[in-house]
Amino acid sequence: MKIQGRLFIWLSVFILATAVVYGVWSKEPVGTTALFLAFGLSVMIGFYLAFTARRMDALAQDNKEADVADEAGEVGFFAPHSWQPFSLAVGGALGFLGVAVGWWLLYFSLPLILIGLWGWVFEFYRGENQNQ
Structure with missing residues (x-):
């Protein structure tokens, strides 16, 4: 989960830079607002994932030497079918x-x-x- 948190934080930096450049060049308020809202959402998701990763044990995806089979096993319960x-x-x-x-x-x-x-x-x- 540390990797996903970092990805969203870096994505938020990119979206913020894009929002600033788009806002300055286009002077169009709707797209600029949408990009700033996307920045906020990306920061919230990245902070949540990074905060949760600190409280959890390290997963196989956090280990650079891990194999694919290290995460094998039951993932969770899912409904068989539903209308x-x-x-x-x-x-x-x-x-x-x-x-x-x-x-x-x-x-x-x-x-x-x-x-x-x-x-x-x-x-x-x-x-x-x-x-x-």
Whole structure:
């Protein structure tokens, strides 16, 4: 994780330099603001990764002499399948479309978002994936 933290910190330095040069040359406020916001996001991610890396044990990716097989093993638990992200995606797309087309679309998107969110949170409490 130390490597990822350093990568994001260096990326933030590059984005900051790009934002300053872009702002001076173009005098266009929207792109300049977007680049400064990207700089802030990159700093936050880099600081979080660097801060977390100090509190964790060294991983194989932090060792220059490590092999690929050193990180082998269980990565974590992942849901086998779920339709809930699709419901959230359709509801979110309709919601964002409602901002452009008309606010009345939010009446159709909000139930889809709530159903998808509710189903995703409680999908392991019912059905075939229910924990015993």
